[in-house]
Amino acid sequence: MKKITLTLAVALLLPQLSQMTQANEQIARDNQCFKCHSIDVRKKAPSFQAIAREFGSDKNGIQEVSTVIRKGVRSLFGAEKMPANTRMSDAELQALATWILQQK
Numbered sequence: 001m002k003k004i005t006l007t008l009a010v011a012l013l014l015p016q017l018s019q020m021t022q023a024n025e026q027i028a029r030d031n032q033c034f035k036c037h038s039i040d041v042r043k044k045a046p047s048f049q050a051i052a053r054e055f056g057s058d059k060n061g062i063q064e065v066s067t068v069i070r071k072g073v074r075s076l077f078g079a080e081k082m083p084a085n086t087r088m089s090d091a092e093l094q095a096l097a098t099w100i101l102q103q104k
């Protein structure tokens, strides 16, 4: 009985988990992040995987990444700068920052 319950729980949970990942990627899509970023290749901006490697082990990583996304950055040397994102809700921002740091 226990085993069946567990199998059932996993079966119910898995599609939800993958839906969550898609939802977070959708936030990035909706906010034009992929114009300059990609998950694994450097375009105009560092890949999300590179960002995850840089901030992923930092205990304030999610906070730092959220601040960058909200306020944008002006690169000192590069010509490209990243625009601020003021329309996203805090919940979306949090979900997006968490998702980025999971791209390893």
Ligand code: HEC
Binding pocket: 028, 031, 032, 033, 034, 035, 036, 037, 044, 045, 046, 051, 054, 065, 068, 069, 073, 074, 075, 076, 078, 080, 081, 082, 083, 085, 096, 100
């Ligand atoms: C117009 C191009 C552009 C768009 C659109 C853009 N970015 Fe960026 N982003 C950049 C650039 C360029 C940098 C690197 C800035 C620098 O030199 O440190 C950057 C840096 C970052 C960083 C920090 C990396 C670091 O090492 O400091 C994060 C996190 C990030 N972007 C997330 C996002 C997210 C999420 C979105 C969508 C909401 C987004 N970006 C949209 C150009 C862009």
